[in-house]
Amino acid sequence: MTNKTKTSTNSLISEELVPQLADLFSMMGDTSRLRIILSCLHEPISVSHIADQLELSQSLVSHHLRLLKAARMVRAERRGKQVFYVAADQHVQCVIEDMAAHVSEPHGVEDE
Amino acid sequence: MTNKTKTSTNSLISEELVPQLADLFSMMGDTSRLRIILSCLHEPISVSHIADQLELSQSLVSHHLRLLKAARMVRAERRGKQVFYVAADQHVQCVIEDMAAHVSEPHGVEDE
DNA sequence: CAAACATATGAATATGTATTCAAGTGTGTA
């Protein structure tokens, strides 16, 4: 009876958070969307600039940005005709960097 | 001409990593799989134990574990009849914690 | 070896979703 915060038997992450977390991860689970996120990680960038840079149609970029905005991963700011998008906060960058660290982790020599 | 490491115009994450990262993120982008990952974050746990705990069919858990293993997010270890799975390294936990921090970040008061 | 248990796998299905195309909305400007 020493545990007060645990919801069930395991983990520090409460079960109720899981769906939210999964939604966010699946936002990053698409290459186009992940590249879009990377494009607006550091500074605000316009939709057309993203589209040009990534060689994606403007429509597609806009569709993805709408999802990313709804998931609160990016923020929109209008400047004249253009709309600039930027990552919502620092954590997004941390998540990506941690995952990159995972990728470059030495893999033990496995059988298959 | 001062940049030597940047692949294109932005980001510290090289473009070649993007597909790998996206694959990993989409592994975490499914609620069942994310819960499975959480189940074996801290210590090895058997397939049937995971299935019981999460109330998922054993078949489904096994299918997901196969994907997670292929993505090198978990490791399998046989102990008699049972197979125990455990998260591959610490980074997975970091990623999840960072994302949880993102969720609990104060959202500026937006219009919609 | 046979039976019982634990896990894995394959096929089938149903549901989700990334992308495209065409048309719509909003904004500056001639």
Next chain:
DNA sequence: TACACACTTGAATACATATTCATATGTTTG
């Protein structure tokens, strides 16, 4: 106001994938 530009939105399509059910593989023990 009319036009061009930047972005958004909706519908259609093609493709991926989560889940289930049935069956197979592997492992211990009688």
